Amino acid sequence: MTLPSIRVQDLSMWYGDVLAVNEVTADFGPGVTGLLGPNGAGKSTLIKVVAGMLAPRIGTVTVMGEAPFDNPRVMRRVGLCPEQDAVYAGATAIETLTYLTRLHGYPKGDASARAREALVRVGLEAAMDRPVAGYSKGMRQRVRLAQALAHGPDVVILDEPLNGLDPVARRDIVALVRALGDEGRCVVVSSHVLHEVEAMTRRVLMMAHGRVVADGTIEEIRRDLSDRPLAIEVTTADPRAVARLAVELPGVLRLELRDRAVHVVTSKPLELFQALPAWRSTAGVPVDGWRPVDESLEAVFRYLTT
């Protein structure tokens, strides 16, 4: 059995009277994990502890089997892409990355080669010799991403990596993040834009008010919420007939008629799933198909944080 790349156990962190992280326990293995939560959920504090920037107040955090705080052995293997615009505007991208890679202990030649490779990987090969001052917001974001990758880390932590990127760049970066996960690196992507995370991974850790409110794949989390109402869209040429039958079923809480569809919110979805084929075959109601519409991350997140 392989140990998780990052292990957080009973972690609590606070700033003065503000409790930022409250008894969090979580494991992050190889592949991409989305770290989700609204502002103030404790994501950034958790990231700082995992990246070795803050020492745990209570609890333990290990990265590759070692405590990360003030630990150069761990820091060599961690790459952090900060949310803030943390690059030197006066220097070129290649100069900036070469410098930051040298701080990992690489000789100048090796650092330069690695920096160049990372910039090519994030799609900045044409602009790497220009001063960062002239870069767009999206290009600066790519520089931040490249500096997290240049030293070849095993653990990559990306804080809002798609901020400020245009659609094409988003697609490229999403593909890059997935590729990093496929290479076996432990990639933690923090975001509050749910569909972005959904495009990168199905595995998420959701936080709210400093606590972990869900941990697993989106589908697993949704299944665990079986006591919650589920919204199901039934596609039909006769929405009124379907609505008339559905309202008779136990657990149906709300019906919404739409053009060639009925939106059913029910606390007993199994009853509906069993009834739908019967309506089609015996009652002659034209049911074309059905699908749950709130297994999306957005819906799960809404359930958990409200």
Added chain:
Amino acid sequence: MTVHARGYRPLKDRRRSKGLRFVPIFREARRDAMRGVLLLVFRLLCVLLPLILIGFFLYFQSGPLSAILRQTTGGMQLDELTTARETLSIALLMFHDWTALWIVLLSLFVGAGVIADDLRTRALPLYLVRPITPIDYFLGKWLVPVSALVVYVLCPGLLLVLLAASMRPSGETWAFLVDRRDVILALLHHFAVLAVGYASLVVLVSTVARRRLSAIVLGALVFLGGSLIAGSAMGVKGPLGDAARATSLYANAQRVLQDGLGSSLPYAQRAELPSTTAAYVVTGALFVACAVAVLRRARTSEVVS
């Protein structure tokens, strides 16, 4: 094969786990601090002009140098070697006096941004997640104004000594340098006190101010405030007066220089200076305060929270 499959791989590439990790930080920070044509012109003018002028006076034994020498000796005729020795001492004191204000400004322009720029651009997390220690970060940044002062304080002084030695008759150059090794030691000593004091102050205000311009203004106010306090303490006896006079970093450096050169020169006696002990204590305290402030800052990311 993935990382997952092979477990935790050992580091076998060319990364160095030990060594002078502050050197890249210093080089990058120095390059950043020295950037700009205006600063280059200022750097050259503020030191080069006084150096050329005083070098001219020294070479031709003329101008204010000879006037001060006459005042020093009361018109008494000195032998050639004594004249050369005394003229060199006066030239050194005069150079540091003339450049005092420019060196303060230069220190502020060069050093004010070393930490403040990292705080403003929120680049600190990029250091905190790399395998460097806070001491590496402190040394890399603190040495930037020190290195500038090597070029603009120590080197001109040594050049004047070499000029004075080169003016000796053939064969006496080396003997003059050996004879005046106390001057070289005094210059090194003066540089150490001045560089530690100035660099610590500007790096400290850079850490506190978080903006380059704010750091320049705050640093200038601290330098000015120190000089005003020192000026108002003229004639005040006892440790309190001594401590007040030591708030002027320039006066501290002058004290050390005069101690090294010999304090019999009237040119050097225009102002009352702090004691050597007070000069050392204040300089040391400033260094400790600067180190503590930077190390604390380099250990926390809460500034970006």
